[in-house]
Amino acid sequence: GQNIDQPTEMTATEGAIVQINCTYQTSGFNGLFWYQQHAGEAPTFLSYNVLDGLEEKGRFSSFLSRSKGYSYLLLKELQMKDSASYLCAVLDSNYQLIWGAGTKLIIKP
Amino acid sequence: GAVVSQHPSWVICKSGTSVKIECRSLDFQATTMFWYRQFPKQSLMLMATSNEGSKATYEQGVEKDKFLINHASLTLSTLTVTSAHPEDSSFYICSAAGTGDLETQYFGPGTRLLVL
Numbered sequence: 001g002q003n004i005d006q007p008t009e010m011t012a013t014e015g016a017i018v019q020i021n022c023t024y025q026t027s028g029f030n031g032l033f034w035y036q037q038h039a040g041e042a043p044t045f046l047s048y049n050v051l052d053g054l055e056e057k058g059r060f061s062s063f064l065s066r067s068k069g070y071s072y073l074l075l076k077e078l079q080m081k082d083s084a085s086y087l088c089a090v091l092d093s094n095y096q097l098i099w100g101a102g103t104k105l106i107i108k109p
Numbered sequence: 110g111a112v113v114s115q116h117p118s119w120v121i122c123k124s125g126t127s128v129k130i131e132c133r134s135l136d137f138q139a140t141t142m143f144w145y146r147q148f149p150k151q152s153l154m155l156m157a158t159s160n161e162g163s164k165a166t167y168e169q170g171v172e173k174d175k176f177l178i179n180h181a182s183l184t185l186s187t188l189t190v191t192s193a194h195p196e197d198s199s200f201y202i203c204s205a206a207g208t209g210d211l212e213t214q215y216f217g218p219g220t221r222l223l224v225l
Binding site: 099 | 152202206216218221
């Protein structure tokens, strides 16, 4: 079966750095997405990785290792507004998104 | 960037009534649209995939006669929840992908349905 694993909840301090991990087992792979979702809102796109390596975009970076079925989202200089759920999703061979359950990130002052 | 709208954003209805939710791609042609449902504190669950002009493909466990999907044009897809019950109360989100760009799904803002 297809499976996406990520931690349920993480807590970090404002101004710090946090890494959210995601491991996956899917039928085929056409890329991995990270989305941010605030409570009561739809997900918003953060990053897309299809090749191995690190993609940096401002305070957010995303890493992919296809051989290990592993990705992480790195958030630097955390701000209170970064408190949200972070969803890892893999595009499978049928171009369907397989979603992880999301990681709720709590930022403390 | 590409914009997807949903209407209504909120709907409250009585049990047994039907509710229609619209999903529109405003500035691009959406060959494929996806309908998701999300219960509180859970991830998105794909309900169905629809391609313009053809019947929707439903995920296992999703009743196609209860959740009617119509994708009649390249900019509009509708989801009708027929004979809604309280357990259908959820957050319904659509996303759209353009022609030759299936890697990128643009999400609508979601529709929150409450069935009393």
